[in-house]
Amino acid sequence: MMTGSDIRAARRQHSGRARDIAEAMGVSEAQLVASGVGEGTTAIGPDPNQIVPLLEPLGPCMALTRNPSCVIEKDGIYSDFHGGDHACMTLSPQIDLRMFPKHWVYGYAVEEEVKGATRRSVQVFDASGTAVHKTYLREGADLDAWSRLTGALALDDQSDTITVSAPPPPEGARMNPEKREILLQEWARLTDTHQFLRLCAKLRMNRLGAYRIAEAPFVRPLAPTILPELLETVRAAAIPVMIFVGNRGCIEIHSGPIGRLQAMGPWENVLDPGFNLHLRGDHVAEVWAVEKPTHRGPALSVEAFDAEGNLILQLFPVPKPPLDSRAPWAEIVAGLRDLEPA
Known part of the structure; x- marks a missing residue:
C-alpha cells in the first residue's frame, strides 16, 4: 500500500x-x-x-x-x-x-x-x-x-495514509419474473414515488429490474441517444424540471429551467449561472420513461442507466405551483423516440 x-x-x-x-x-x-x-x-x-x-x-x-x-x-x-x-x-x-x-x-x-x-x-x-x-x-x-x-x-488522528475497501460490484438489473403480476398490481396502487423502491425490495428486485419486466402504461424504453434532444427540447420550451444526480451516499437535485447547452466531446453540458451539469452521453446504455401513481397524480420521469445497470440521472417535472410543469413535460416525453426493436 x-x-x-x-x-x-x-x-x-x-x-x-x-x-x-x-x-x-x-x-x-x-x-x-x-x-x-x-x-x-x-x-x-x-x-x-x-x-x-x-x-x-x-x-x-x-x-x-x-x-x-x-x-x-x-x-x-x-x-x-x-x-x-x-x-x-x-x-x-x-x-x-x-x-x-x-x-x-x-x-x-x-x-x-x-x-x-x-x-x-x-x-x-x-x-x-x-x-x-x-x-x-x-x-x-x-x-x-x-x-x-x-x-x-478536526479528528485527533491526522494520518496522511488511509486504507480503503474495494468498490462494491455493480448490481445490474435484478429481476424476479415470477413476481411480475404482484409488481404490476402493487405498482398501480402506489400513492408516493418513495414507495416504489420499498416495493422492489420486498419483491427482491431493483429499480432497473422492475422496469425491464414491466410494460405500458408504467414504463416505455426510449432510444439511449435521446438525452441531448430532451435537454434541448426542455430548454427551448423554457419549462422547469427536476434533475436528480447521485451516488450511494448523496443525491443532489436541480429544480428550475435549463439555459445554455454545450457539447464538448463525449460530454453534454448545461452551463448556467449557479448550475452546471456534465453528462457523459457515451455512457448511457438504457433510457426509460417511467410513470408512478401518486396522490397528486402520475409522476412521469425519464431515467438513464449505464451498461452495468447503474443509475446515471433522473428527470422529472416540477410538480407544484407556481412552477408546475407536469402537462408540458408529459407532452415532451410522449414525443421522445422509442427504443428500436433489436
Whole structure:
C-alpha cells in the first residue's frame, strides 16, 4: 500500500483533476486527498449531521455531487437542514440534497493553491475512497466560519495514509419474473414515488429490474441517444424540471429551467449561472420513461442507466405551483423516440 509520502512524491509527476490523477496513480481519490494532511488538508469527522450545519454559516458555496457518468454543481447556501441517522437532507431552493450517512466514511477540509488563489473545500468519500459529496467555498464566504468548521470537526488522528475497501460490484438489473403480476398490481396502487423502491425490495428486485419486466402504461424504453434532444427540447420550451444526480451516499437535485447547452466531446453540458451539469452521453446504455401513481397524480420521469445497470440521472417535472410543469413535460416525453426493436 502506498503511504501518504509515496503518493505526494508520485503526484508531482501528474497534473489535472484529482479524480483523474488518482486513477492514473492507481489509488483512490480519498487516498490522494489524505496524502495532503498536514500540508493544507485536515482530516475531519465525516458525519453529515455534524458537517452540514457548519456549512450554512459559510455563506455562498458550490455543492458538487457525481457518479462516474454525471456531475451536478449548484451554487447556494446549505440551509434548511434536517438530520437523521439513516438519511438527512437540505431543502434549500438552491442546494437540495438527500444524504445517507453510512456512506460518509472519510472527510477532509482542504486548502490548496489554485491559479494563485487559495481554494477551500470540504470533501467526503465512501469506504472505497470514492467521492460522495464536495463543497467549495465561493467568493464572499465567511472565512471565520471556515476556521470554526475545521476546528470543530478536526479528528485527533491526522494520518496522511488511509486504507480503503474495494468498490462494491455493480448490481445490474435484478429481476424476479415470477413476481411480475404482484409488481404490476402493487405498482398501480402506489400513492408516493418513495414507495416504489420499498416495493422492489420486498419483491427482491431493483429499480432497473422492475422496469425491464414491466410494460405500458408504467414504463416505455426510449432510444439511449435521446438525452441531448430532451435537454434541448426542455430548454427551448423554457419549462422547469427536476434533475436528480447521485451516488450511494448523496443525491443532489436541480429544480428550475435549463439555459445554455454545450457539447464538448463525449460530454453534454448545461452551463448556467449557479448550475452546471456534465453528462457523459457515451455512457448511457438504457433510457426509460417511467410513470408512478401518486396522490397528486402520475409522476412521469425519464431515467438513464449505464451498461452495468447503474443509475446515471433522473428527470422529472416540477410538480407544484407556481412552477408546475407536469402537462408540458408529459407532452415532451410522449414525443421522445422509442427504443428500436433489436
